[in-house]
Amino acid sequence: SYVLTQSPSVSVAPGQTARITCGGDKIGSKSVHWYQQKPGQAPVLVVYDDTDRPSGIPERFSGSNFENTATLTITRVEAGDEADYLCQVWDFNTDRRVFGGGTKLTVL
């Protein structure tokens, strides 16, 4: 089965840029989606189809995907961005949806 690998944690100071990565075999050939989840809350979609943002998601959130790594970039990080971020793909070989293990973003 397809595996997505995320670092457990990333820390960044307010106002700086956070980069959260999601690794997978030839993930660049798949579309990657990103979710933000705050403690005790349901996940929220922040980027879909590699680079698109749902309405209401700030432009500070952006995505990229190339070769074996997809990246969620958050510019001008705010305290309210502190959350877990999870990547997800659809594995067309098995028709299964796959999540990464999640990265906890800490705002220092």
Add this chain to the structure above:
Amino acid sequence: QVQLAESGGGLVKPGGSLTLSCAATGFSFSDHYMAWIRQAPGRGLEWISSVSGSGNVKYIADSVEGRFTIFRDNAKNSLHLQMHNLRVDDTAVYYCARESSRAAVTFWFDSWGQGTLVTVSS
């Protein structure tokens, strides 16, 4: 706006059964795949199962295949997850989610319910 509301969670003994439900409002229910996703305490998200808008196409994770069944009632705008032979490691918050897709070559979850807790314990 899109609203999803799960119900049916609770405490059940190992080997027991439970059926979860999700009431959907604010969109054309039969136009969307729907899914169940769970999150064990302190863990990440695990996709469990998806069903097509018509209900005819279903996908299920290996971890629950043979024990869980997804189904939907488009007349009532509801999604369900029937769970049998529950195990302690099925303990989790179970989320209902709406799926969207691009030309059926990728799927993502664009709306989520608040979740319902299932606890499997003796």
